[in-house]
């Protein structure tokens with residue numbers, strides 16, 4: 179609506195926003211139209227900036243936030259801008275106006291800033307989005323303390339400057355990961371093992387949440403999902419307590435634990451290429467989710483997105499017991515790789531600004547573009563290295579993964595890195611699942627994509643779950659903002675999900 183109002187108001191002043199907005203749509207739409215026709219436009223303008231300015235006024239874009247591109251009637255004479263006093267009111271003349279910035283030339287502004295500084299006046303701070311490399315110039319593995327850096331028990335091909343690591347090569351070079359700690363976390367979905375990783379790509383602490391409760395029991399089990407870099411011997415003098423503290427033990431710790439049961443050490447072999455134990459073909463490959471950090475959705479409980487719900491739903495699905503063809507039940511298993519790429523990689527600061535643009539009527543894709551970012555700036559090479567480290571690459575047990583996602587980029591990214599995706603499991607929003615269940619009950623049709631044998635026969639498999647104290651363990655999320663966000667993912671980002679009517 180805001181955009182339409184802007185159209186009308188600018189058309190009144192002889193400006194042609196339609197052409198620019200049509201171009202914006204073409205530039206940001208999912209697929210370019212086969213026949214592109216642009217309306218004639220007189221002014222030389224960046225359409226993204228024009229669209230941003232048309233709907234938001236000044237301060238809309240990263241690089242132009244101090245400009246005002248619309249000559250305002252209420253300011254008849256403006257320094258550096260169009261001289262309205264010379265306009266004779268002729269519409270035609272008005273139509274040919276260029277969009278002048280009211281910002282003074284840079285040389286003048288710098289001079290002014292110097293003068294201000296000299297008299298102690300502080301200039302407004304210019305805020306640029308931070309890039310990870312600028313934030314943390316040195317990588318944690320490269321500059322790591324030598325206590326864990328003596329390479330023992332691994333071959334040269336898998337050595338990193340910090341000692342043991344698992345590596346993945348990509349277009350931007352090799353990325354190496356090393357699991358620094360693993361610990362047991364009881365959750366509303368049962369016990370998980372949280373793994374913290376360092377890597378050579380960035381200074382973020384990416385995580386793996388491993389669901390594999392069979393590691394605690396004598397139940398029939400698949401190959402345990404364990405980190406090779408964590409389990410490797412890090413240095414000759416390392417003690418049992420060193421291993422206990424970082425989590426390189428098997429079984430469960432107790433106040434009496436002073437020695438550890440060691441995992442079968444990947445000693446004297448290359449940790450990056452050693453096959454794990456052989457895999458039982460009856461057991462389905464683990465469910466894997468590549469989850470990107472979302473402070474607003476996971477911590478604040480934002481209902482603009484379904485990220486918190488997705489994290490919870492992923493853990494819930496992974497924790498569901500597996501039923502083998504012969505009827506044997508075994509504990510569920512899976513891995514959530516929790517990547518610290520907030521806001522689809524643009525960072526929290528830009529995401530918060532993007533939300534303001536979204537409140538002005540832009541969708542999640544356009545808002546990113548208007549801020550000078552890509553629609554999605556994430557990458558998954560660290561995730562692949564982590565999955566390999568957990569033995570889920572083709573060099574591990576060879577079972578591959580079942581990937582829980584609707585995002586085709588994630589499937590492509592894993593496959594491009596050589597990780598076998600044997601199945602894509604859709605991540606259906608809970609409110610949509612509920613609706614599908616209700617429809618299925620009405621039409622008595624099976625729902626093949628719902629991976630929840632426990633829920634069968636129950637009135638509703640979602641709301642009956644026990645609630646947790648945190649966002650994990652919460653119930654289905656639904657709201658107007660979320661509905662718009664989900665639709666944009668399907669319509670603009672190619673997500674593989676059938677659109678639903680609002681519940």
Ligand SMILES: Nc1nc2c(ncn2[C@@H]2O[C@H](COP(=O)(O)OP(=O)(O)OP(=O)(O)O)[C@@H](O)[C@H]2O)c(=O)[nH]1
Nearest residue numbers: 469470471472483519520521522529542583584585
């Ligand atoms: N820039 C931006 N990022 C958002 C917005 N809403 C959520 N996010 C981020 O999107 C990411 C969540 O996406 P994911 O759940 O990993 O995955 P996806 O690409 O949506 O695909 P699925 O695997 O199908 O869920 C997190 O980093 C969120 O912070 C938004 O409106 N703008």
